[in-house]
Amino acid sequence: MTGQFSRATARRCTAPGVLTAALVLIGASGCVATPHYSPATDTKADAAPYATYYVGSRGDDENDGSSPGQAWRSLARAERVALEPGDRLLLQGGARFTGTITLGSTEAGRADRPVVIGSYGEGRATVEAEGSPGISVHNTAGVRIRDLTVTGDRAAYARDGGINLYADRPGGGKLNRVSVSDVTVSGFQVGIAVGGIEKGNGFKDVTIRQAKLHGNKDAGLLTYGPEFEPGQPAYAHEDVDVTGVEAYRNTGDPAADDRHTGDGIILGAVRHATVRDSSAHDNGSTSATEAPSGPVGIWAYDASDVLLEHNTAYRNHTGSDVDGAGFGFDENVSDSTIQYNLAFHNDGPGFYTYTRKTNGAHKDNTIRYNLTSDDGRKLPRFGGLAVYGHDVRNLRIYQNTVVMTALENGRSGPALRLMDGQTGVTVRNNTFVTDGSPLALVDRGLTAKNVLVQGNNYRAPQGQWAVQWGDHAYTGLAAWRTATGQERVDGRPAGLTVDPCLAGGELPDVDSPGDAHLLAPECDALADKGLDLRKLFGVDPGSVDYFGRPVGTPPPVGAALPPAD
Numbered sequence: 001m002t003g004q005f006s007r008a009t010a011r012r013c014t015a016p017g018v019l020t021a022a023l024v025l026i027g028a029s030g031c032v033a034t035p036h037y038s039p040a041t042d043t044k045a046d047a048a049p050y051a052t053y054y055v056g057s058r059g060d061d062e063n064d065g066s067s068p069g070q071a072w073r074s075l076a077r078a079e080r081v082a083l084e085p086g087d088r089l090l091l092q093g094g095a096r097f098t099g100t101i102t103l104g105s106t107e108a109g110r111a112d113r114p115v116v117i118g119s120y121g122e123g124r125a126t127v128e129a130e131g132s133p134g135i136s137v138h139n140t141a142g143v144r145i146r147d148l149t150v151t152g153d154r155a156a157y158a159r160d161g162g163i164n165l166y167a168d169r170p171g172g173g174k175l176n177r178v179s180v181s182d183v184t185v186s187g188f189q190v191g192i193a194v195g196g197i198e199k200g201n202g203f204k205d206v207t208i209r210q211a212k213l214h215g216n217k218d219a220g221l222l223t224y225g226p227e228f229e230p231g232q233p234a235y236a237h238e239d240v241d242v243t244g245v246e247a248y249r250n251t252g253d254p255a256a257d258d259r260h261t262g263d264g265i266i267l268g269a270v271r272h273a274t275v276r277d278s279s280a281h282d283n284g285s286t287s288a289t290e291a292p293s294g295p296v297g298i299w300a301y302d303a304s305d306v307l308l309e310h311n312t313a314y315r316n317h318t319g320s321d322v323d324g325a326g327f328g329f330d331e332n333v334s335d336s337t338i339q340y341n342l343a344f345h346n347d348g349p350g351f352y353t354y355t356r357k358t359n360g361a362h363k364d365n366t367i368r369y370n371l372t373s374d375d376g377r378k379l380p381r382f383g384g385l386a387v388y389g390h391d392v393r394n395l396r397i398y399q400n401t402v403v404m405t406a407l408e409n410g411r412s413g414p415a416l417r418l419m420d421g422q423t424g425v426t427v428r429n430n431t432f433v434t435d436g437s438p439l440a441l442v443d444r445g446l447t448a449k450n451v452l453v454q455g456n457n458y459r460a461p462q463g464q465w466a467v468q469w470g471d472h473a474y475t476g477l478a479a480w481r482t483a484t485g486q487e488r489v490d491g492r493p494a495g496l497t498v499d500p501c502l503a504g505g506e507l508p509d510v511d512s513p514g515d516a517h518l519l520a521p522e523c524d525a526l527a528d529k530g531l532d533l534r535k536l537f538g539v540d541p542g543s544v545d546y547f548g549r550p551v552g553t554p555p556p557v558g559a560a561l562p563p564a565d
Contacts, residue, residue, distance in 0.1 A: 050086040050113075053078060054120065057095035068092070068120065075099035075127070085110035085142060089117050091125030093147075100132040105139035105169070111177035111205065112142075119147040124184075131155035133164040134185070141175035141203060145183065152187035157217055161193030162186070165203060167236075172200025174238060179207045186215035191247070194223040194237060201225075202236030202269070210244045218261045219295075220247025220280070225269025228302040228332045230359040235304065240273040247280045252287030252295055252319065260323065262287035262295035264316065271304045279312045279513070280326075284347075287319035294323030297346065301330035308338045312513045316346045317378070324348035324378060325386075327370075332361040340546055341370045344510045347378035348386075349417070350402070355389040363393040369546050369559045371519045373403045373510035380404075380413030383441060385430075388419035396539060398428040399530070401500075401519050401546075401559040405435045405507050412437035414468070418451055419443045425451045426537070429530035431500050431558035435462040435507050444470035453486040455531035457496040457557045461506035465497065489531060498525050500558060519560065520547060526557040 052066070055078050059071030065078070072078055075097050078089055085108060091097055101117055108115040117135065119125040126149040127134040134150035137143050150162045162185035167175055178194075185191040191213035196202040202225060213220030225236025245265065252262025264280025267273050280297035287295050297313030300306045308327060318324030324347030327338050332355070343350030350372025355362040372384045382388075384402040387395060406412035415432035418425070420443040432439045439458045442451070458465065458477065467474045474480035477495055481487045487495035502508050504518025521527070532554040533539040545551055546559040 050084050052088040052090060053081060054090050054092070055097060056092040075101060083107045083115045085113040085115065087115050089115070090120040091118070091127070091148070093119040093121040093123035093125055096126040096128055098128045098130060100129050100134060100136060101127065102136045103138065103140055103143060108140045108142045110142040114142045114144045114177065114179070116144045116146065117148070118145070124149050126151060129153065129156045129160065129162070131160070133160045133162060133188070135163045137165045137178060139167055139169045139175070141178050143178045145180045147182045149184045156188050158189060160188050161190045162188040162216070163192045165194045165206070167196035167201040167203060168198045169201055172198065174202050174204040177205040178203060180211060181207070181209045182211075184212040186213070189217050190222045191216045191220045191250070192222070194240075195225065196236045197224070197226050199226050199234070202238070204238040206237065206239070207241040207243075208245060211246070213245065213247045214249045216250045217253050218250070219263040219266055220250045220283070221245060221265045222263070223266065223268050223270050225302065228269070228361070230332065230361040233304070233361065235271040235302070236269040238271050240267065240270050242273070242275040243277055245275070245278040247278070248282050250283045251285045252283070254286045254288050254319065257288045257290040258292070260287065260291055260293040260295050262317070263299070264297040264313065267300040267303055267306055269302050270300070270306065273300070273303065273305070274307045274309070275311060276307070277310050280316060281312070281314045282316070284317040284319070284324060287317070289319045291320045294318030294320045294348070296323055296325045296328050296348070297343070298326070299328040299330055300333050300336065302332045303336065304334045306333065306336040309340045312342045314344045314346060314513070318347045321379065322348075325352050326350045326372070326375060328352045328354065329362070329365050331355050331357060332359070333365060334361060335364050337366040337368070338370060339366070339368050339542070342372075342513060342516050343370070343375055344373040345377055346375045348376060349382045350375035350384050351400075352382070352386040352388070353392050353395055355391055358391040360391065360393065362389070362391060366396045368396070368399045369542060370400045371516055371546055371559050372400070373508060373519060374405055376404065376413040377407065380407065380411050380437070381417075383414040383417030385415065386417040386419070387422055387425060388417070390421040392422045392425065394424040395422070396426050398426070398430065398533060398539070399542065399545070399555060399559055400430045402430065403433045403508060403519065404437060406437070410436070414438045414441035416440040418446060420445045422446065422450050427451065427453045428455045428533065429555060429557050431457045431459070431526065433459045433461070433500065433507065435460065438466045438468040438473070441468045442470065446470070448485045454489050455494045455557065456487070457498060457500060457526055459497060459500060461499070489536065494531065496526070496529060496557065500526055516546070521558065521560060521562045524562055527561055528552060528554055528556065530555040530557045
């Protein structure tokens with residue numbers, strides 16, 4: 001089966017054929033994509049497989065393939081065998097094999113006895129695809145892919161997924177259990193793609209772990225599905241676990257002016273999904289300048305119950321004048337959380353939420369305990385943390401630390417950017433630091449009925465302290481509070497303007513993931529100064545800070561406590 005990527009471009013996905021169509025859809029209406037990583041090892045299935053077939057560099061296609069000494073030589077020979085549940089197809093470690101490996105609807109199929117595709121001997125085998133996916137899983141599951149390097153040629157780069165899972169069965173239904181682990185995928189339109197554009201089709205229990213996805217055109221990892229229906233939300237994929245994935249130098253397509261390209265990890269058309277301990281960096285460097293939307297490091301769309309935690313996103317770029325962010329919740333995301341992540345030196349904001357659709361489907365999300373430093377490097381107007389679009393509802397932003405410093409040309413962006421069109425947004429217990437731009441920049445038309453800003457700390461160690469609220473610039477916390485009703489709780493003043501005494505100085509310079517500690521406070525000036533979120537608002541304040549230190553009551557202001565003495 002050839003690669004099928006479809007419906008992955010609502011706001012940020014792309015793939016040729018189905019893949020490109022999908023990406024275009026994401027650009028047009030909402031993304032459809034989701035990453036996956038390997039599930040727990042089924043030792044029973046591995047220990048007692050139905051049959052094991054070997055392919056080796058010195059094999060012979062006239063052999064029976066039953067042992068390393070009787071290995072086949074080519075993937076073409078292996079393709080002639082239908083793999084039954086429990087079978088294993090193993091390629092010689094350190095060797096390179098041209099072609100593709102396909103699993104169709106009559107193969108595999110049992111979650112409790114997966115077909116294994118992997119390497120034997122020392123090192124990883126390499127699958128070199130020529131104008132096709134490296135590994136294609138079509139209308140089946142019960143598959144484990146492990147310990148492989150998968151590369152594509154120019155034709156595969158234009159249109160295929162390196163490891164491509166696709167479902168379009170008549171009658172639909174979710175295919176159960178696929179795992180991908182310890183792989184490197186490069187040279188494709190999308191590194192790993194999981195899709196099902198026909199209504200009712202998709203995958204469940206998908207895990208993707210310890211994968212390096214680089215040098216792909218549109219995205220490192222993408223999940224996608226059919227067009228989202230807000231009145232009857234349905235999700236192509238369920239229970240997706242992405243852990244330990246590094247998506248980097250997926251540069252984008254400079255000719256793709258119809259969609260975003262150059263993304264890291266995209267979760268679309270998915271319910272119950274996690275991206276953890278992963279990173280997206282140095283993506284999007286050659287994405288199109290005229291594209292209607294740009295790439296993002298790690299983000300979700302058309303999704304519910306998504307958790308992004310303990311990840312890093314840095315030096316992600318956009319060729320156009322939009323996006324280029326670290327982390328985001330895009331169209332039609334609900335009941336989802338971004339927490340304990342680090343973003344720095346991205347072209348766009350470190351963290352954002354966005355929707356262009358007024359349908360009530362972007363709701364009940366949380367952004368908490370994150371660190372962002374010097375984002376907005378190309379697009380400072382979007383700030384370090386941004387909320388924009390037409391209909392974001394009931395968004396909770398709390399316990400974050402946001403630092404923004406000026407560019408070499410003197411341009412700087414706000415720490416907090418709030419645009420019109422929001423309802424029920426709360427911003428509490430955050431630390432905002434800038435050196436030359438308003439600490440907060442808020443559109444005209446937003447009032448306390450739309451947005452509540454309470455209990456935050458605002459610091460401008462260099463330049464003028466300022467908050468731009470609508471048409472008015474306020475140069476003091478008291479004046480802003482009096483004029484707008486913000487930074488009040490039950491009529492009492494709230495908010496602070498104290499030095500957070502960050503470890504890296506008043507304006508820390510974060511250049512690598514290991515520099516996160518520079519954004520931690522060294523004194524207790526904000527240690528117990530936060531609002532008691534649970535008591536006052538019924539909001540879970542979380543049990544630990546960004547660094548895993550126990551949070552007391554009340555919590556700190558910002559994402560972190562000072563280290564214990």
